[in-house]
Amino acid sequence: MQDAPLERFYSVIPAGGVGSRLWPLSRADAPKFLHDLTGSGQTLLKDTWDRLSPISGEQRIMVVTGRAHRAAVETQLPDLHDRNIVLESEPRDSTAAIGLAAAILERREPGVIIGSFAADHVISGNALFRQAVVEAIAAADDGYIVTIGITPTEPAVGFGYIETGDDLEVSGADHVESVASFVEKPDLETARRYLASGRHLWNAGMFIARADRLLEEIARTKPDLHAGLIELAEAWDDPGTRGPAVDRIWPTLEKIAIDYAVAEPAAAAGRLAVVRGHFQWDDVGDFASLAKLNTAGRSGELAILGENARVLADASSGIVVSRANRVISLIGVHDIVVVDTPDALLVTTSEHAQRVKAVVDALRLGGSSDVL
Template identity: 30%
Template sequence: MRSKDTFVVIMAGGIGSRFWPFSRTNNPKQFHDVLGVGSSMLQMTVNRFRNICPPENIYVVTNADYRDLVKEQLPHLTQNQILCEPIGRNTAPAIAYASYKISQINPNATLVVAPADHVILKEEAFVQIIQEAVAAAEKEDILLTLGITPSRPDTGYGYIQFIEEGKHLKKVKTFTEKPNLELAQMFLESGDFVWNSGIFIWNVKSILHAFRQYLGEIAEIFEEGLLYLNKPQEEEFINRAYSHCRNISIDYGIMEKADNVFVLLSDFGWSDLGTWNSLYSIGNKDNAGNVIDGDVLLYDTRNCIIKTPQERLVVINGLENFIVAEYDNVLMICPKDEEQRVKDFVADVKSKKGSGYN
């Protein structure tokens, strides 16, 4: 059931460089139809909250460069629902901006903060979990995140260790960012670690109190701006404010320090779709284990992910465990187990070929 006191904040400002060459600075992955379903990641994210809150309670935080892309893909949003950052300063300033702005509109608001580029395969289960989380956050002074039961020792995700109490809602003990394989295996075997989904739920009073307590300089900046938020002077204030905000994540700035952090154990077919391997893991595979999006003929090729333009015929022979990705005049061919080098490729291309390819 949709509540007028529930607000959704969608984070859509990232570049997604690990998904290069498909995700580019001028057109990041959240604006692409990555799954080939006819909707971009951003559109799918907004759509899955349609039964959580009224459409006017959905806000998108993005880079000012992407304002027109957001308008084009979400024409029903008003100008006031698109929060444009002049520069990227990680998640803490973005969440502060949205939280202070919404607190002026509804001081009793409960916020759901979600990235724009996640895949949710079980949408009904997702809605139920979100409703359970919102109900808990409405009543309690807690900072809540959704934890995903891990299916493998993945080194690309952050992990949350919880204290065994309650049925689904657990007190958080520790956060660990992207462990090595040995540590990830230990986490999986222990049974008291979950993946950090990066989806947060809290009431606006709780998160503003946490900003004052743990990120006081950011709280001070936005409290000075309360006179300007939701007014014509907002953009001018934000341009000024962001020049004073440090680059810091909400996890490091608040969640790892606060003592009222809880995790709701969840299973709704989640992937953060941060890398080519994450897209491979959820993709439909042919009999040889290949995930294909494009006009492709394969011979003696196994366990590859291939994403190429429909207008180009691609013929591949004799590849195994490779990424083959082409988009906008860039072709990348890379072993799947070396996908962490994609960021190196992007840096090298920028330094050697200029900024037109990244």
């Protein structure tokens, strides 16, 4: 007889990506998840660990990250078990990262249920978060691949959306619905329609499933990728074979997001479910989001981040992030974004914050990798 679903649950934290829309604060050697972006006194990664450990237990959390970030991750998470850190030789996107975690854990513990939660999101309302995860675990045990959609509070254009379908009957979960479709980031008018409909939720990129079901879905849509993940998992727990297997197989794996390889095909086939999350959530996708997080409830104010920031402001609003020792003076500017680091300075506005990624792309094409 199998253990109860919650006892078979394992948290997976993919800690990858640079967060290029937060450049020059977020860099390849210091990505978004290794920063304190909310003034909590600890990094987003540590916040994620603290949110998940009461649900799965500290010994049942796996972190998937790049080899270059191992030391920083282990410093942030001293209770992370050595066998539960999975190191990527290079970024291959979320299907490879989450799929490898699923394959390793299923081989170690057949019947395991995994939940994937990004290392760099901001969440408040941990009791509501736990409630949603527990319901998602119950639905996953029923055979569904499950996502948690966030009840929208505004017509946001920076998030993808999940269109909900019919209610589903799941033992132990009273708020599970089918997923009718995934929708890319909309324009403002469309986002307003989504908000008014009550049928659309923000896509927070959280996925909960039995590991074997997740792997079945990858095998169905991406058989070569699945074969590579299984071969890696078979070699993983043998230190003598792991390194050569990673060096040989990992670079050949297809780079594709789990939304496209798993979630969208599963939704089309009626195998994807969603639980509505009523907690506060933000993926901190750009400096406009960061400014809102740090001026919540204080309309028209200026957010200042940086332990030793030296900022003088008069009739100004927006956000200043200071990692240098310069005095920054702002006079009569609104919705301004200033990010000052020792080797790079960004000045833009909240309206254009999403365009920062284009600067990063231009620097990369121009060979300026020293500031990336």
